Amino acid sequence: MTSIVVCVKYVPDATAHRGFEADNTVDRLGVDGLLSELDEYAVEQALRLKEKAEDPESVSVTALTVGPEKAVDAVRKALQMGADAGVHVSDEAIAGSDAIATSLVLAAAVKKAAGGDVPDLVMCGMASTDGSMGVLPAMLAERLGVPQVTLASVVETQGDQVRIKRDGDTATEVIGGTMPLVLSVTDQSGEARYPSFKGIMAAKKKPMATYSLADLDVPADQVGLSVAWSVVEGTEARPPRSQGEIVKDEDGSGATALTEFMASKKFI
Amino acid sequence: MSEVLVLVDHADGVVKKPTFELLTIAKRLGEPSAVFIGPADAGMAAAESLGRYGAEKVYVVEDAEIAGFLVAPKAEALAQLVEKIGEGGPAAVLITSTPEGKEIAARLAIKTGSGLITDAVDVQPGDGAPVTTQSVFAGNYTVTAKVTQGTPIITVKPNAANPEESAGAGTVEAFAATISEAAKTAKIVAAQPREKSGRPELTEAAIVVSGGRGTGGDFAPIEALADALGAAVGASRAAVDSGWVPHTYQVGQTGKTVSPQLYVAAGISGAIQHRAGMQTSKTIIAINKDDEAPIFELVDFGVVGDLHTVLPAATDAINQRKG
Numbered sequence: 001m002t003s004i005v006v007c008v009k010y011v012p013d014a015t016a017h018r019g020f021e022a023d024n025t026v027d028r029l030g031v032d033g034l035l036s037e038l039d040e041y042a043v044e045q046a047l048r049l050k051e052k053a054e055d056p057e058s059v060s061v062t063a064l065t066v067g068p069e070k071a072v073d074a075v076r077k078a079l080q081m082g083a084d085a086g087v088h089v090s091d092e093a094i095a096g097s098d099a100i101a102t103s104l105v106l107a108a109a110v111k112k113a114a115g116g117d118v119p120d121l122v123m124c125g126m127a128s129t130d131g132s133m134g135v136l137p138a139m140l141a142e143r144l145g146v147p148q149v150t151l152a153s154v155v156e157t158q159g160d161q162v163r164i165k166r167d168g169d170t171a172t173e174v175i176g177g178t179m180p181l182v183l184s185v186t187d188q189s190g191e192a193r194y195p196s197f198k199g200i201m202a203a204k205k206k207p208m209a210t211y212s213l214a215d216l217d218v219p220a221d222q223v224g225l226s227v228a229w230s231v232v233e234g235t236e237a238r239p240p241r242s243q244g245e246i247v248k249d250e251d252g253s254g255a256t257a258l259t260e261f262m263a264s265k266k267f268i
Numbered sequence: 269m270s271e272v273l274v275l276v277d278h279a280d281g282v283v284k285k286p287t288f289e290l291l292t293i294a295k296r297l298g299e300p301s302a303v304f305i306g307p308a309d310a311g312m313a314a315a316e317s318l319g320r321y322g323a324e325k326v327y328v329v330e331d332a333e334i335a336g337f338l339v340a341p342k343a344e345a346l347a348q349l350v351e352k353i354g355e356g357g358p359a360a361v362l363i364t365s366t367p368e369g370k371e372i373a374a375r376l377a378i379k380t381g382s383g384l385i386t387d388a389v390d391v392q393p394g395d396g397a398p399v400t401t402q403s404v405f406a407g408n409y410t411v412t413a414k415v416t417q418g419t420p421i422i423t424v425k426p427n428a429a430n431p432e433e434s435a436g437a438g439t440v441e442a443f444a445a446t447i448s449e450a451a452k453t454a455k456i457v458a459a460q461p462r463e464k465s466g467r468p469e470l471t472e473a474a475i476v477v478s479g480g481r482g483t484g485g486d487f488a489p490i491e492a493l494a495d496a497l498g499a500a501v502g503a504s505r506a507a508v509d510s511g512w513v514p515h516t517y518q519v520g521q522t523g524k525t526v527s528p529q530l531y532v533a534a535g536i537s538g539a540i541q542h543r544a545g546m547q548t549s550k551t552i553i554a555i556n557k558d559d560e561a562p563i564f565e566l567v568d569f570g571v572v573g574d575l576h577t578v579l580p581a582a583t584d585a586i587n588q589r590k591g
């Protein structure tokens with residue numbers, strides 16, 4: 001048996017208006033949300049690992065989210081894509097949690113979802129499209145006491161060995177680790193599939209568990225806005241950029257105007 | 269005055285510019301101490317430049333047991349150093365906002381029971397803890413925040429400060445970290461260094477010239493203009509996905525965030541994911557043949573025209589002016 005838990009986040013739609021609540025937390029209810037596009041890549045890679053396995057039935061893919069009531073939509077989308085089971089951790093006390101507290105809840109939930117132990121693979125996206133800290137995978141690895149191999153553009157497994165390719169700034173690297181571990185994938189890892197009609201129908205019958213903090217034995221006083229280890233003191237909308245001068249290029253006039261503009265700003 | 273730890277970002281001992289920016293910020297907050305993880309002799313050599321930018325102490329952590337592994341051993345070493353400083357700990361730990369920097373910071377935060385703030389574009393002294401400024405939601409909001417628990421751990425974006433020279437003692441102090449077996453589990457099996465372009469680093473450059481799908485795959489005009497301006501070359505995801513340029517050139521949500529003095533977008537439509545990586549640039553110029561391209565909403569100056577004629581003519585004119 002190989003167990004894979006994919007962490008998926010429900011995020012406000014990036015193309016809709018995004019903003020803050022009065023308490024400076026991200027407005028997660030006033031805007032339409034969806035499964036973070038960057039987590040779709042993680043679901044996709046998990047499904048490919050399952051499909052490539054000698055016996056796909058022996059690989060279980062569970063999609064897990066921590067978030068408000070509506071966040072269940074993110075899990076549902078993962079089930080429609082082909083994940084076997086879903087877990088939704090929802091508890092009023094979690095609202096406003098920072099990454100540190102979220103990782104505490106996620107770590108507990110990941111274990112419970114896998115039957116008590118750390119699953120063979122915990123898969124994440126490279127960053128959430130709202131907070132986009134890109135720190136959760138490392139925090140999860142630290143809390144679970146397992147290695148992290150992050151920002152994979154190519155993922156390969158053989159038995160309990162994992163190899164990934166990563167495009168770093170100074171080098172392209174191959175990184176190896178032994179399961180169990182935390183793995184995150186980038187948007188270079190391969191297009192995520194769309195749910196098929198069959199997938200959408202099948203998803204309705206798949207098991208979906210809902211956990212509260214009590215189910216996870218996480219004390220409510222360790223999470224939430226009031227105990228966050230960092231506080232937002234203020235938020236300010238950036239003044240919209242006002243449009244500057246736009247010229248139409250005719251017979252080389254564009255290049256001349258462009259050069260003059262750059263010179264006037266002392267770039268040349 | 270409390271120590272402020274700055275993790276040194278270096279390539280084979282050569283200290284990168286953002287580290288000097290961090291030392292400049294550290295000076296505002298307390299007494300800068302650089303932490304150099306690498307070969308001991310390289311650390312000794314780096315101490316000179318670190319001192320020149322204000323480091324009073326340079327902790328050198330010999331990396332015999334650290335090199336070749338991913339972030340976990342570095343986080344362990346830093347956590348032990350934070351503990352050694354003891355008594356209220358350092359006033360802050362500052363780390364450059366690279367993917368590796370952020371992951372080290374994440375593990376360090378959990379290990380030391382501290383709050384974490386990532387991707388700060390400014391850090392100023394504050395009441396009880398430094399006050400950070402971040403740019404969120406594709407650059408549409410500015411947020412100020414503070415760590416309220418443990419040692420403030422802050423990752424800072426390149427260009428958040430102007431590096432200022434300020435003589436520090438730069439006293440080298442060897443620090444022996446104990447690295448656990450558990451931390452040595454994710455190994456770098458192979459690495460192929462990238463060819464150097466000879467141009468400035470994308471995230472550090474004062475000027476960036478980027479090309480998109482509108483280049484049709486020919487980046488020569490983009491590169492020529494970049495070289496005339498001494499700029500870095502960037503790209504949209506469409507150009508990267510087409511295989512025209514490496515992924516490391518990508519600007520945007522899943523690429524680099526840049527905030528240069530001047531950003532030139534040629535043949536780029538200006539999708540929200542691209543804007544996320546460039547809209548805090550001081551001055552923005554676009555060249556696009558579609559006068560309705562959304563990128564024009566952001567520009568200080570725009571040319572509606574074909575980049576294949578506008579860019580080479582502008583490049584010639586610039587080279588001529590330079591004489």
Ligand SMILES: Cc1cc2nc3c(=O)[nH]c(=O)nc-3n(C[C@H](O)[C@H](O)[C@H](O)COP(=O)(O)OP(=O)(O)OC[C@H]3O[C@@H](n4cnc5c(N)ncnc54)[C@H](O)[C@@H]3O)c2cc1C
Nearest residue numbers: 480481482504505506520521522535536537542557558575
């Ligand atoms: C999860 C996610 C993450 C993403 N992350 C990023 C990211 O990090 N960075 C990023 O850039 N994108 C990102 N994208 C993709 C983004 O949505 C756009 O698809 C992409 O930015 C488009 O690139 P483009 O502007 O080069 O191409 P297009 O949108 O096709 O625009 C090409 C432009 O070139 C102009 N043009 C054509 N020919 C010429 C010519 N001869 N001269 C002048 N102009 C010409 C056209 O008028 C057009 O405006 C992401 C998308 C998703 C879903």
Ligand SMILES: Nc1ncnc2c1ncn2[C@@H]1O[C@H](COP(=O)(O)O)[C@@H](O)[C@H]1O
Nearest residue numbers: 007008066124125127128133134135136
């Ligand atoms: N609330 C959440 N529920 C489930 N997974 C999450 C949550 N927050 C973050 N993640 C995972 O962690 C990754 C990185 O998130 P972040 O550090 O917030 O950018 C995401 O791509 C997800 O895979």
